[in-house]
Amino acid sequence: MEKKPFLTLEQAQNIIRDIPTPFHVYDEKGIRENARALNAAFSWNKGYKEYFAVKATPNPYLMKILQEEGCGMDCSSYTELMLCEACGITGTDIMFSSNVTPAEDMQKAYDLGANINLDDYTHVAFIKQVCGVPKTICCRYNPGGVFKLGESEDKVQVMDNPGESKYGMTEEQMEKAFVELKAAGAEEFGIHAFLASNTVSNEYYPELASILFKLAVRLRDKTGVHIKFINLSGGVGVPYKPEDTPNDIAVIGEGVRKKFEEILVPAGMDDVAIYTELGRYMLAPFGALVATAIHEKHIYKDYIGLDACAANLMRPAMYGSYHHITVLGKEDAPCDHLYDVTGGLCENNDKFAIDRMLPKIDRGDIIYIHDAGAHGFSMGYNYNGKLRSAEVLFCEDGSHKLIRRAETPKDYFATFDFSEFDLDKNE
Numbered sequence: 001m002e003k004k005p006f007l008t009l010e011q012a013q014n015i016i017r018d019i020p021t022p023f024h025v026y027d028e029k030g031i032r033e034n035a036r037a038l039n040a041a042f043s044w045n046k047g048y049k050e051y052f053a054v055k056a057t058p059n060p061y062l063m064k065i066l067q068e069e070g071c072g073m074d075c076s077s078y079t080e081l082m083l084c085e086a087c088g089i090t091g092t093d094i095m096f097s098s099n100v101t102p103a104e105d106m107q108k109a110y111d112l113g114a115n116i117n118l119d120d121y122t123h124v125a126f127i128k129q130v131c132g133v134p135k136t137i138c139c140r141y142n143p144g145g146v147f148k149l150g151e152s153e154d155k156v157q158v159m160d161n162p163g164e165s166k167y168g169m170t171e172e173q174m175e176k177a178f179v180e181l182k183a184a185g186a187e188e189f190g191i192h193a194f195l196a197s198n199t200v201s202n203e204y205y206p207e208l209a210s211i212l213f214k215l216a217v218r219l220r221d222k223t224g225v226h227i228k229f230i231n232l233s234g235g236v237g238v239p240y241k242p243e244d245t246p247n248d249i250a251v252i253g254e255g256v257r258k259k260f261e262e263i264l265v266p267a268g269m270d271d272v273a274i275y276t277e278l279g280r281y282m283l284a285p286f287g288a289l290v291a292t293a294i295h296e297k298h299i300y301k302d303y304i305g306l307d308a309c310a311a312n313l314m315r316p317a318m319y320g321s322y323h324h325i326t327v328l329g330k331e332d333a334p335c336d337h338l339y340d341v342t343g344g345l346c347e348n349n350d351k352f353a354i355d356r357m358l359p360k361i362d363r364g365d366i367i368y369i370h371d372a373g374a375h376g377f378s379m380g381y382n383y384n385g386k387l388r389s390a391e392v393l394f395c396e397d398g399s400h401k402l403i404r405r406a407e408t409p410k411d412y413f414a415t416f417d418f419s420e421f422d423l424d425k426n427e
């Protein structure tokens, strides 16, 4: 099975005439259509809002597109908060879900009027000390144990291991936190949890919703607080492999609605707003890393070397993640060559693909690495003096726009001060 790139070879070549490879390119049409389908899937809920996880793809042009589609932004740091502010995104259009939070980050989130999500019970005292408790406050929950999907033992699927995760509070801590936050002036409360990443299952959100809705009822009953929103956070995945079955967001939305009607409505909590904080689902399939094959090498295996490397997309090196590869213009050629497709870092894990059957690749071929639109560019780094690539928007009308220039050596040098070196002496 093939995955279809959103660019043809000709369209890629048009961009390359202006912007040399490697670059990340994003598909505006796909981003907008996907955001609309997500909003439609949760339109049954009056207060529904997606807060795009800025960490996934922190680019102001993409944030603006998502804002136009009704999304808010989820930030995790001071700089991401600044980025929102620079885009004119403030107040409750920001969710601040951080952990190990520095005081200045907390203060900045407070000053911007963001919905602040406390990761730990000790953060109740911390926020009081730093800036005071805002009227609306959220706490992150961690149920511990192992998070599974499925009713019967033979069908059970282990999704993740919250008991081993550093995030969130126990139920007991949530209860204490709510009581203390209320006493300190909070009027509206939120509940948040992120229990599994990249779930390719329509069951994840409904199951998480069920856990959080029941928790919300218990917390309301015990503490008397008003729960304003429940944030299902991120974790809805994308089909990286051609054989993966994509999630159906309409089915997911319906699944959450069913739990809402079963649990919250009978408890008199039908005014609860559902928030999501998706990153990968919003952008991964709508971004690609476009590179050129610049070398080939034949020793004990056959290697194709690209002008991109793990510094542009680290997921394969870091997690062993699969990213599909299309050789543009050779979409219909037989995949009869076995290659490792590599970058040029001095790290043997700098491989975009290992033992991958692909068409015969020649130097100069344009390589399209799929599903790089989230946690791609943003995880980039400068190891080996490699520079971050450009980001390009492939616009709805077929034109393209540079939305971040590539780094130059000047950027790499910008954090050094050479004034102490008397370089003339060395001549």
Ligand SMILES: Cc1ncc(COP(=O)(O)O)c(C=O)c1O
Binding pocket: 053, 056, 074, 097, 194, 197, 198, 233, 234, 235, 236, 277, 278, 279, 280, 281, 374
């Ligand atoms: C707090 C928080 N929210 C949302 C997300 C987005 O997750 P995803 O991109 O898997 O949807 C992340 C990702 O790390 C996260 O840490």
